[in-house]
Structures are given as C-alpha cells and as structure tokens.
Amino acid sequence: MLGKIRKKMIAAEIGPIKQVETVVCPICERVIPKPQMDAHHLIPKSKGGKSTEYLHRICHRQIHALFNETALARKLNTAESLKEHPDMQRFIAWVKTKPDSFYQRTSKSDRIKKSD
Numbered sequence: 643m644l645g646k647i648r649k650k651m652i653a654a655e656i657g658p659i660k661q662v663e664t665v666v667c668p669i670c671e672r673v674i675p676k677p678q679m680d681a682h683h684l685i686p687k688s689k690g691g692k693s694t695e696y697l698h699r700i701c702h703r704q705i706h707a708l709f710n711e712t713a714l715a716r717k718l719n720t721a722e723s724l725k726e727h728p729d730m731q732r733f734i735a736w737v738k739t740k741p742d743s744f745y746q747r748t749s750k751s752d753r754i755k756k757s758d
Contacts (some may be wrong), residue, residue, distance in 0.1 A: 643715065660679065660709075666678065666694050667696070668697070668721035668725075669697055669698070670698060670734050671728070672737075673742050674697070674698050674742070675743045677743075678699045678700070678745060679696050679697075680697055680703075681696055682696075682697045682701040682705065682723075684720060685715045685719045686713075686714055687695055687713070688711055688714055689711055689714075691715065691719075695721065697744055698742075700737060700744065700745050704730070704733050705724060705730070708729050708733075708757075
C-alpha cells in the first residue's frame, strides 16, 4: 500500500498523460490507427536515406511492391511524387473506400518499376 506522499512523487515523475496525436497518411490521406503505422524511408536506407514519414502499413507495402529502391531514391522520394504515379493513383482510389484499419497482404508486382 502506497502512502499519499509516495503517490504524489510517482505522479510527479510520470507527469500528465499525453493525448495521442492523430497521424494522417500522406499517401491516402486517411487517419492511421496505431497498429497500422509504418515508418517509410523517403529515400531507401540502402541509398543513403535517413528521413522517414509515417504511412498506413498497406500504403507502405504497396509502394515497395510496385517500385524498386533505385526508382524510389531517384524520382519517387516524396509523398507527392508517389501520389502522382498512375499505379499509385489506382491504388489510392481503391484504398480510400476502405476503413482506416483495413489491411490486406500485398504481393510483389510482376512488373516492378526500374526507372519510373
């Protein structure tokens, strides 16, 4: 059993409970639930990239299913450039009809983009 002083000390150390921020996916523009949040390196780590953005897991997987790392590093290294690509536009139109927590496994494309 904790005393009143000890409880106050513990509460002071922990501090106030922070509200969870809502994070919006820059690809599909839907709110990302915590279990569906993936960090995407805008420029792949193998190509020297360091900065990341949070995406829906399904959006992140779709990007890597469609494009190789060279294409991601050279031309598709921003959310805007990814959203402008026709293959991603079709995917975005489809995924926007799904609930925020929707997830479906994604398989590699037979025609991975090499220089698009």
